[in-house]
Amino acid sequence: MKAKLLSNKSRSLKSFLQLLDSQGDLHHVRTTVSCNQEIAAITDRICKSTGGGQALLFESVRESRYPVVTNLFGSARRAAFAWGRGASFQDIAKLINNAPGRGSDERLHHLVQLRRRCSEGTGRFDLPLRKCGLTSLPALQNWPGDGGRFLTLALVYLRDPQSQRINCGIYRMQILDDDRAAIRFLPGSDGARIFEAYAQANRSMPVAVTLGSDPAWVAAAAFPLPMDVAESDFARWLSDRSLTSAQGPLTDLTIPADAEFVLEGVMCPEESILEGPFGNHTGYYATPTRAAVFHLQALYHGEDPVFPATVVGPPPMENVHLMRGSEPLTLALLNVDYPCIERLRFIEQGIFHGCTILGVDTSQGQCPFDLAHALWRRGPLKRSRLLIFCNCEMEIEPLSVVLWRLINRIDPEKDILIEHGRMAIDSTRPAGGPSVKVSPVIEGLINRRWHEYGF
Numbered sequence: 001m002k003a004k005l006l007s008n009k010s011r012s013l014k015s016f017l018q019l020l021d022s023q024g025d026l027h028h029v030r031t032t033v034s035c036n037q038e039i040a041a042i043t044d045r046i047c048k049s050t051g052g053g054q055a056l057l058f059e060s061v062r063e064s065r066y067p068v069v070t071n072l073f074g075s076a077r078r079a080a081f082a083w084g085r086g087a088s089f090q091d092i093a094k095l096i097n098n099a100p101g102r103g104s105d106e107r108l109h110h111l112v113q114l115r116r117r118c119s120e121g122t123g124r125f126d127l128p129l130r131k132c133g134l135t136s137l138p139a140l141q142n143w144p145g146d147g148g149r150f151l152t153l154a155l156v157y158l159r160d161p162q163s164q165r166i167n168c169g170i171y172r173m174q175i176l177d178d179d180r181a182a183i184r185f186l187p188g189s190d191g192a193r194i195f196e197a198y199a200q201a202n203r204s205m206p207v208a209v210t211l212g213s214d215p216a217w218v219a220a221a222a223f224p225l226p227m228d229v230a231e232s233d234f235a236r237w238l239s240d241r242s243l244t245s246a247q248g249p250l251t252d253l254t255i256p257a258d259a260e261f262v263l264e265g266v267m268c269p270e271e272s273i274l275e276g277p278f279g280n281h282t283g284y285y286a287t288p289t290r291a292a293v294f295h296l297q298a299l300y301h302g303e304d305p306v307f308p309a310t311v312v313g314p315p316p317m318e319n320v321h322l323m324r325g326s327e328p329l330t331l332a333l334l335n336v337d338y339p340c341i342e343r344l345r346f347i348e349q350g351i352f353h354g355c356t357i358l359g360v361d362t363s364q365g366q367c368p369f370d371l372a373h374a375l376w377r378r379g380p381l382k383r384s385r386l387l388i389f390c391n392c393e394m395e396i397e398p399l400s401v402v403l404w405r406l407i408n409r410i411d412p413e414k415d416i417l418i419e420h421g422r423m424a425i426d427s428t429r430p431a432g433g434p435s436v437k438v439s440p441v442i443e444g445l446i447n448r449r450w451h452e453y454g455f
C-alpha cells in the first residue's frame with residue numbers, strides 16, 4: 001500500500017471529516033437532496049471517477065434533519081487512514097514477526113492485548129440521551145428495486161454467550177418501521193453463529209449498533225479476526241490512537257464512546273422476516289431472504305450528529321478501496337503461517353467473495369491445493385470463493401496479465417480444484433520454455449532509428 005497516511009490524530013468521525021475538509025478531500029453538497037436514490041446515484045457517479053473521488057457530505061437531506069456522509073473510505077488514501085499501521089506491509093510485518101507466539105493468531109492476540117492494557121480505564125459514556133425512532137435516520141434507498149431504506153455502515157455489537165467476548169461486524173439493516181429493523185447475518189459469519197447460540201438457549205439477544213466513529217472501528221469490524229481478538233482492542237492497536245470505549249447503558253455492550261448514533265435493542269430467536277431485495281456488489285438484487293428482527297429500545301446521538309452510509313453496487317465502489325486497504329495486513333498475517341506466500345492481491349470484481357491472487361514461492365515445496373485447503377480452514381481467507389496461485393516471480397497484477405498467463409499455462413484437468421462451492425486455480429506450473437521478448441540488440445536499434453520509421 002503506497003498511499004500516504006493522513007495525520008494520525010483523528011479520533012472521531014467529526015475530526016476525520018475536519019481533517020478531510022482541511023485537505024480538500026471532502027465535498028459539501030449544500031442543496032437539498034433525497035435519501036431515496038438521489039444520494040446513492042450521486043455517490044455512485046463520484047465513486048466511479050478516477051481515484052474514487054472525494055468524500056461527500058450532504059448537508060441538507062429532505063427526509064431527515066441529519067446530514068449524511070458517503071464515500072468516506074472511497075480512495076486509497078482515506079482507506080489507508082482506516083487501516084492505520086496495517087496499511088503498510090513493512091510496518092505491520094515487522095510488528096507481527098517480532099511478536100511472541102507460534103502462529104499469526106497468537107501473535108495478533110499478544111499485540112492487541114498489550115495495546116489494551118495501555119488504554120484501559122479511558123472509557124466514558126457521555127452521549128446525550130434522546131428517544132426517537134429508526135425512521136428519523138437518513139437511511140438510504142440506493143437502487144430503484146431495493147426493498148426499502150437500509151443502514152449500510154452500521155457496526156453491530158453482540159456478546160458471545162459462551163465466551164462473553166464482544167463481537168463487532170458490519171451487517172446491513174433494513175428499516176421496517178420506527179421500532180424494528182431486519183439484520184442479515186450471512187451464513188458463516190460470527191454474527192450468525194452468535195445469534196444461533198442465543199436461539200439454542202432460547203434467549204433473546206441484546207444488540208448495540210453504532211453509526212459513525214473513528215475509521216479504525218470500521219476497518220476492525222470489516223476484518224475477519226480470530227475468535228479471541230476483540231474488534232475494539234484490534235481497532236486501538238491498528239490505529240495506534242487512544243480510542244475510547246463506553247458501555248451501552250441498556251445492553252452493557254462495549255461501543256465507541258464517540259459514536260455519532262447509538263441504537264440499543266434486542267433480537268428474539270423465534271422471530272424472522274423477509275429482508276430485501278437489496279442491490280449489491282454482484283450488480284443484481286439479492287433476493288428477499290428471511291432475516292432476524294432487531295427491536296429498538298433506545299436511540300442516542302451526539303451533538304449535531306453526522307450519519308455515515310455506503311452505497312453497495314457494481315464495482316468500483318467505496319468498499320473496494322476499504323477492502324483493498326487490508327491487503328498488507330492480510331499478507332503479513334498469512335506470511336507468518338505460510339512463509340511461502342509472498343504476495344497477495346484481492347480481485348476488485350470479487351473483493352467481497354475474498355477472490356484473491358497469491359504469489360507463492362513454490363521452491364518451498366508447498367502444494368498450492370494443500371495451501372488452499374489450509375486457507376479455507378482458518379484465517380482471513382477462510383470464506384474466499386476463489387484463490388489463484390501464481391509463482392512469486394510472476395506479475396500478480398493487473399488481473400488481465402494473470403488471466404492471460406493462467407489461461408495459457410494451466411492444465412484444466414489437474415490445476416483446478418472445486419470443493420464446497422469454492423475454487424482454487426494452480427497457475428504455478430512452470431512455463432514450457434523461454435519467454436518471448438524482443439532481443440536487447442534489436443530493441444536498441446529500433447530505439448535509435450525510431451524517428452526514421454515516421455512515428
Ligand SMILES: Cc1cc2nc3c(=O)[nH]c(=O)nc-3n(C[C@H](O)[C@H](O)[C@H](O)COP(=O)(O)O)c2cc1C
Pocket residue numbers: 152153167168169170171172173184185186187188189190191192221222223224225310319322
Ligand atoms: C459495507 C459492508 C457491508 C457488509 N454487510 C454485511 C451483511 O449485511 N451481512 C454480513 O454477514 N456481512 C456483511 N459484511 C461483511 C462483514 O462485516 C465481515 O465479514 C465481518 O468480518 C463479519 O464479521 P463476523 O465474522 O465477526 O460476523 C459487510 C461488510 C461491509 C464492508
